[in-house]
Amino acid sequence: KAGVTQTPRYLIKTRGQQVTLSCSPISGHRSVSWYQQTPGQGLQFLFEYFSETQRNKGNFPGRFSGRQFSNSRSEMNVSTLELGDSALYLCASSLTSGVAGEQFFGPGTRLTVL
């Protein structure tokens, strides 16, 4: 079974631009969560989608948004990029939205904002 895939793996943008990251969960998984990982802030939860609905949201500004499609693939969008948005963005999928569902992480997208 294929694991969680994230595209692109690396991305370089400039301040003010916008970016869209994609996450394809493991086949059959319906929950997708997004995390931002930085050296200073560690791993921070962005949001979770389950069956195309946002179930949870972290403390990030409205520039960060996401969506989930009917095939459970998810996209994350960041508008008006700032230098501080440079980070590794991880997505994780699980079979259900319940706690018992193990989260499987993708390799991440490394975003650099210049």
Add this chain to the structure above:
Amino acid sequence: AQTVTQSQPEMSVQEAETVTLSCTYDTSESDYYLFWYKQPPSRQMILVIRQEAYKQQNATENRFSVNFQKAAKSFSLKISDSQLGDAAMYFCAYRSITNAGKSTFGDGTTLTVKP
């Protein structure tokens, strides 16, 4: 809000020896899950072990075991017979029953294994 604290930014262990990584958390909830994840230099996060708060028995997965002290809100990871492949950053994480899609992570502990 829940918080997770890993007080050891870096740890090192000799190959074949045992090492314990510390984790404490703060929560007002009585039922939750705790996890240890491993993130090798390749950056793919992997689940190492999971503990359900309502289970008193400590979880074990081969060379990995936990010491779960619910009253003390402590959740340490013991790695026995350390191997070079164990070198990685280890994250302790908390997941709430009521907010299941969100994991709260500690800052991580970088483990070095010396040959």
